[in-house]
Amino acid sequence: MQIALPQDPCLCIRMRRAAQRMTDYYDKTLLPSGISVNQYSLLINIARLGECGTGELAEKVGLEKSTLVRTLKPLLSAELIADASADESRKRRFSLTSKGEYTLQKAIPLWQQAQSKFKQQLGEEYESLMGFFNTANTL
Numbered sequence: 386m387q388i389a390l391p392q393d394p395c396l397c398i399r400m401r402r403a404a405q406r407m408t409d410y411y412d413k414t415l416l417p418s419g420i421s422v423n424q425y426s427l428l429i430n431i432a433r434l435g436e437c438g439t440g441e442l443a444e445k446v447g448l449e450k451s452t453l454v455r456t457l458k459p460l461l462s463a464e465l466i467a468d469a470s471a472d473e474s475r476k477r478r479f480s481l482t483s484k485g486e487y488t489l490q491k492a493i494p495l496w497q498q499a500q501s502k503f504k505q506q507l508g509e510e511y512e513s514l515m516g517f518f519n520t521a522n523t524l
Contacts (some may be wrong), residue, residue, distance in 0.1 A: 414499040418492035424460060425496055428481065428489045434482040436469055460485070483492065 411422035420428065431437060431444050437445075443453045457479065460466045465485035469478040481489065504511050 386448050410502075411496070411499045413494055418488055418495055420465075420488060420492055422496070422499075423456065424465075425489075425492050426466060427456065427460060428485055428492070431466060431479055431481055432486070432489060436478050437475050439479075442479065 408422055411425075415425060418425075426446055427442070430442060432439060434445065439450050439453060443450045446453070448456065454477075457466065461468060463484075464482055465488055466479050467482050469480050470476055494502055505513060
């Protein structure tokens with residue numbers, strides 16, 4: 386049996402490879418702050434939202450609640466965030482600790498450095514790439 390193989394490269398795989406390379410670069414750049422780009426995203430969003438619940442934060446960062454809770458555990462252990470909910474409450478409320486604020490302050494200029502590098506490399510393509518991401522997020 387002869388299979389007609391597509392000639393186009395897989396867009397999904399190419400995007401995943403690019404995303405992994407970008408993640409590696411951001412992580413390397415953020416290394417002096419002690420957090421990864423994924424942790425940076427959580428901290429910056431908690432800072433923007435103020436005290437927030439699991440559902441609100443999960444929606445903001447685009448993660449399932451169970452994935453988010455697992456991802457927050459290292460931040461809780463490192464005392465970068467606090468769970469402000471009552472012990473008996475099932476509704477968790479997260480906020481930055483002073484250590485989390487300090488870490489975020491150290492991370493922001495490093496993140497800006499990584500962000501600037503990619504924006505500079507993309508040049509005029511930056512806006513169209515952001516448009517592509519917006520379109521892809523609506524599919």
